Every structure is written in C-alpha cells, then in structure tokens.
Amino acid sequence: MMSLLNQEYTSRQRDLAQTIFERYMSADPLLSSEYSQYRQRTMLRDILYNLECLDVAVRHDTEEIFLDYVLWMYNLLVTRMTDTSPERIKQQLIQHYQTMIEVLAEDVSESANQRRIILEKAISLTKQGQVPGTPSRRFEKGKYAPLRQAYLQNLLAGDRKSASKEIMDAIEAGVPLKDIYIEVFQEVMWEVGNLWHRNKLTVDKEHLCTAITQGVMAQLYSRIFSTPRNGRRIVACCVGSELHEMGVRTVCDLFELNGWDSVYLGAAVPTDGVLHAVEEHKPDVVALSVTMISYIDNCAEIIETIRRHSNLQATRIAVGGRAFQIASSLPKKWGVITATNGADFVDWAVRFFG
Ligand code: B12
Incomplete structure (x- = not known):
C-alpha cells in the first residue's frame, strides 16, 4: 500500500495497527512471500491511516469518508502493485477489512457496531470495484478542452513560457478570468491528480505542474487586483x-x-x-x-x-x-x-x- 500522511499516532492506535497487521499476515500464508520487507513496513503505516479514516467517518457519522477512500485505495493499488493481479488485490483488501472487523470487535467502545457496519460496506464496495480505465470525461469535454490539453502538455514538458503564453493568449482572445481559473487551472490540476492516481505521472511532474500554475496565477494579479x-x-x-x-x-x-x-x-x-x-x-x-x-x-x-x-x-x-x-x-x-x-x-x- 501507499503511505499517505506522516501523522502522529497514539500508542493505542499503534498497538491496534500492529495487532491487525499480525493477524492479517498470519491469516493468509501467501502474503509473507508476496510482500517485501518494504511493503510490510508501509502496510503498517497504511493500517494506521485506515484506522484514522474510519475514526473520522465514525466521529462525524459520515460513512462516505471511509467508503470513498476504500475505492480510491483499490484503484491506487491496482496501478501500483503491477506484480499482483487486480483480483488478488481485491482478495487482500477484503481480507484486510475482515481482519479489521475481527480485531475491532474486541474493542468495547460505543462505536464498535458502527465501525463494523462501515467495514462490511467497504468489503462489498471492494468486491464491486472496477479497474480504472478511461481518463476523466469532464477534462476532455466542452469548448475549453483544446486549451486544457495544450496547457497540460506545456506543464508536463516543464515549459513555463509556453504555458504562460497559452493562458495570456486565451485571455486576449476573450476567455474570462473566472473560466481560466475554474475551467482550465482547476480542471487541469484535477486531471494531473487523476494521472498520478493511475500511475501515469510521477510525483516530480505533479510538483512541476503545481509550481508552473502558481507562477501563471501570479501573472494574473495586475488584472485581478484592478477591480474596484x-x-x-x-x-x-x-x-x-x-x-x-x-x-x-x-x-x-x-x-x-x-x-x-x-x-x-x-x-x-x-x-x-x-x-x-x-x-x-x-x-x-x-x-x-x-x-x-x-x-x-x-x-x-x-x-x-x-x-x-x-x-x-x-x-x-x-x-x-x-x-x-x-x-x-x-x-x-x-x-x-x-x-x-x-x-x-x-x-x-x-x-x-x-
Ligand atoms: C497538486 C496536488 C498536490 C500538491 C499540492 C501543492 C499545493 N501547493 O497546493 C502536493 C504535492 C503538496 C500534494 C501532496 C499530497 N497529495 Co495531492 N494533489 C494535488 C492535485 C493534483 C491538485 C490539487 C489542486 O491544486 N487542485 C486544483 C484546485 C483549484 O481545486 P480544489 O483544491 O478542488 O479547489 C476548488 C474546490 O474544491 C473549492 N474549494 C477549495 N477550498 C475551498 C474552501 C471553501 C470555503 C469553499 C467554499 C470552496 C473551496 O474551490 C476551489 C476552486 O474552485 C490533487 C488532485 C485533485 N483532484 O485535486 C491531488 C490529491 C488531492 N492529492 C492526493 C494525495 C494522496 C496527496 C498526498 C497524500 C500524496 C503523498 N503520498 O504524498 C499528499 C498529502 C499532502 C497533505 N498533507 O496535504 C489525492 C487525495 C486522495 C484522497 N483519497 O484523499 C489527490 C486527489 C490525487 C488523486 N487523484 O489521488 N498534492
């Protein structure tokens, strides 16, 4: 799995994650040969993050928080663990959520039942999970599709000058600033995120796209601040x-x-x-x-x-x-x-x- 955030966790959370990890690994003997030492270490961190997401979902009584994460995680793993089939990844995740249910059942807190219900939904959602295929549809649609595409290509090439020119020319041609922000910058950055999620773009490129767009935004300030x-x-x-x-x-x-x-x-x-x-x-x-x-x-x-x-x-x-x-x-x-x-x-x- 992937490590998402470097958070501070309590010793109780760490103990719980360790128990889930050990039970999960022993439930399926295949896993220790499939998981490298590195993957096992990152897995422990991911269990902590899973527990945290579940906690946030329970605290705010909003199961979507955990369920969205579950689907996102499945899609992420399918494109990252290329040595493992999507079906096997599904099995592993389902086994993992099942182990969480078992370990958390030993917890006597008031929210134990709510956690179980959310984890059962996570299992059925993972069973239905589709391997991500086509790029996001919105990015490719509408009158701004060519501008988005041209701008994205400049970002990916690290070509700041052309990226900036593309936007300045569009503004000169009458594209409103509001559309530049929402229809171009936002849509392109969301697409950058999709490409990263599908392992089609590296982290350095993601940073590059962000840095260039921040620079182009700054070039628009004289126009933005001149409004009464x-x-x-x-x-x-x-x-x-x-x-x-x-x-x-x-x-x-x-x-x-x-x-x-x-x-x-x-x-x-x-x-x-x-x-x-x-x-x-x-x-x-x-x-x-x-x-x-x-x-x-x-x-x-x-x-x-x-x-x-x-x-x-x-x-x-x-x-x-x-x-x-x-x-x-x-x-x-x-x-x-x-x-x-x-x-x-x-x-x-x-x-x-x-
Ligand atoms: C660029 C980027 C980064 C940059 C951010 C740099 C920066 N200076 O901002 C960096 C590299 C730091 C980064 C780091 C990470 N990222 Co990131 N990142 C993105 C990316 C590609 C674009 C974000 C962006 O600029 N969007 C464009 C803006 C304009 O859109 P927006 O944020 O949605 O804002 C609009 C609305 O939401 C709304 N809005 C926003 N705020 C507010 C506030 C109010 C009051 C209102 C009313 C409206 C409103 O209006 C805005 C303008 O219209 C997204 C993809 C995505 N879908 O967003 C992933 C994404 C958000 N990142 C993701 C991840 C996983 C991470 C990391 C965990 C990766 C890692 N392993 O290190 C870290 C976490 C860092 C952290 N602690 O926050 C995932 C999150 C998935 C999930 N399940 O949570 C995403 C969705 C990518 C993906 N498709 O998987 N990331």
Missing part, C-alpha cells in the same frame, strides 16, 4: 497539516476579482493562527479549505473556536475543498456555508451581501 473594491473582506486558508492550497488561493483570487479584499494565509494554518487572523482582519467571511479527510477534525475545531468568541459572531464561516465534496452533508450539519468551487462561492457572496 466593494469594502468586503475574506480570510482564507487550509487547516491542519493540509498542503493543498491552490483551491483556496483560487477562491481568494476570484473574490478579489469581484472587488473583495482577501487575506490569503495559504497551507496548514493552526487553529490559533486562524483565530488571530480573524480577530485582526475582522472579515465578513472566513473560508476554511480541506482536501485530505484527516483534517476534517481540525476544521470542526476551528469552527467551534470561532463560535466561542462572542466578538466574532458576525463572521460567516464557509468550508470547502475535496473533503467536503465527499462528506457533503457535513457543512449543513455544522451550520456553515459551502460551495463546490470558487465561482459558485462568489455567486453565493453576491446573493448574500449584494
């Missing part, structure tokens, strides 16, 4: 150890384009930091971005902290990012605003604030 100001302000950031900051940067740029002032704090802002920025800048809206589901807890904590402060009651709180496209019921449960992309979020702000 409307006196509104947004503070925006990623929470926990979240590194995916292009989404919330897009949000800020689109708000700037619509006359707002944005205080863009970037990646991985701790709770105290968000609170300090909100107290200092007194925004109309604070926007919290989460991509990796592990940071949903951090987001919930920040919302609670802001709400505890009586002087911040007027601040509207919004959440968004990939995690809330999966856990789509959470924003309503928490009583906060959400939107699936930056443009829809601006539309909400225009309706709400006029």
